[in-house]
Amino acid sequence: MTGTCDGFQRGISYLRISVTDRCNLRCIYCMPPEGVELVSHDDILSFEEILLAVRAAVALGIDKIRITGGEPLVRSGVVELVSMIAAVEGVKDISMTTNGILLDKYADRLVGAGLNRVNISLDTLKYERFKEITRTGTLADTLKGLQAARAAGLTPVKINMVPMRGINDDEVIDFAQMTITSGWHVRFIELMPLNRQGEFIPSHVLHKQIESLGPLVPFFGLTGNGAARYFTLPKAKGTIGFISPVSEPFCEGCNRLRLSAAGMVYPCLFSTDGIDIRTPLRKGVNVDAVKKLLAAAIAAKPKKHLLSEGGTVDTKMSSIGG
Ligand code: SAM
Ligand code: SF4
Numbered sequence: 001m002t003g004t005c006d007g008f009q010r011g012i013s014y015l016r017i018s019v020t021d022r023c024n025l026r027c028i029y030c031m032p033p034e035g036v037e038l039v040s041h042d043d044i045l046s047f048e049e050i051l052l053a054v055r056a057a058v059a060l061g062i063d064k065i066r067i068t069g070g071e072p073l074v075r076s077g078v079v080e081l082v083s084m085i086a087a088v089e090g091v092k093d094i095s096m097t098t099n100g101i102l103l104d105k106y107a108d109r110l111v112g113a114g115l116n117r118v119n120i121s122l123d124t125l126k127y128e129r130f131k132e133i134t135r136t137g138t139l140a141d142t143l144k145g146l147q148a149a150r151a152a153g154l155t156p157v158k159i160n161m162v163p164m165r166g167i168n169d170d171e172v173i174d175f176a177q178m179t180i181t182s183g184w185h186v187r188f189i190e191l192m193p194l195n196r197q198g199e200f201i202p203s204h205v206l207h208k209q210i211e212s213l214g215p216l217v218p219f220f221g222l223t224g225n226g227a228a229r230y231f232t233l234p235k236a237k238g239t240i241g242f243i244s245p246v247s248e249p250f251c252e253g254c255n256r257l258r259l260s261a262a263g264m265v266y267p268c269l270f271s272t273d274g275i276d277i278r279t280p281l282r283k284g285v286n287v288d289a290v291k292k293l294l295a296a297a298i299a300a301k302p303k304k305h306l307l308s309e310g311g312t313v314d315t316k317m318s319s320i321g322g
Contacts, residue, residue: 263277
């Protein structure tokens with residue numbers, strides 16, 4: 001176990017940074033059609049401010065950074081930001097979660113800057129349906145992004161799929177087959193009830209459905225940060241992961257802290273109260289002061305979130321970063 005321990009003996013070693021609340025898609029499970037209210041540009045953390053937060057995090061034992069959003073690739077200069085983070089001594093792993101629309105354009109440069117791996121959100125392999133789920137996107141762009149990520153050597157490339165009853169659950173087997181036919185790593189994420197559209201499907205139901213292709217054997221060799229349980233199908237080079245925040249929350253092993261684009265540090269994805277680091281940063285505080293604020297957020301981590309008990313949440317995934 002690495003990182004500073006929270007009040008429940010969990011070592012915190014992973015910081016997810018939302019670098020923008022902007023997005024080039026409007027996925028039905030994440031945003032309303034008109035998008036969400038955006039933070040003004042002046043209120044978004046600058047690269048220098050993000051970097052200071054990363055240094056403070058590293059001083060607390062955090063060594064893994066994920067860049068997310070909104071859509072991280074719409075943040076101007078994101079490649080430069082990756083290289084700045086990669087240059088911080090003590091950062092061992094930099095990953096990104098993206099919808100892949102712009103990845104074709106950026107994959108090589110991101111690798112050059114020091115990005116290690118990428119998770120790409122893809123909820124359907126059907127052109128019309130992609131447009132319905134994302135409201136604005138074109139499937140071909142994300143597919144190009146996937147191939148570009150693989151070709152650039154962003155390893156492992158993981159595909160995040162959110163199955164929704166009656167919307168895309170008829171494609172679960174097709175996605176599972178991609179682990180055999182083309183060696184992709186596919187993760188099924190339970191839909192979280194954010195007062196948006198769609199009905200969640202528990203992972204154990206998907207597990208059973210996928211076993212029509214063969215037995216799912218537990219797999220432990222994939223680099224990641226602990227939220228998913230991995231399996232392989234016979235003859236598959238890729239893996240199948242289940243992320244079950246609703247039916248089997250992974251709070252017990254939670255190792256993460258989140259920094260929003262506007263400079264709030266959240267102990268949990270579902271926290272309503274965060275700690276503001278932007279105001280002190282703009283008053284010119286040093287790394288040590290930010291370190292104390294991050295330590296306070298770690299100390300405030302709740303034992304668990306309430307989704308499994310039927311609670312709903314009003315988290316804005318696009319500003320906290322999913
Ligand atoms: N725009 C990037 C993307 O889509 O990959 C990064 C940000 S997005 C908020 C991060 C992840 O959150 C995505 O994999 C997305 O599928 C997931 N997500 C968003 N809303 C969700 C919800 N209601 N339930 C489950 N996952 C959700
Ligand atoms: Fe944008 Fe990602 Fe939310 Fe889709 S899930 S609307 S791509 S932030």
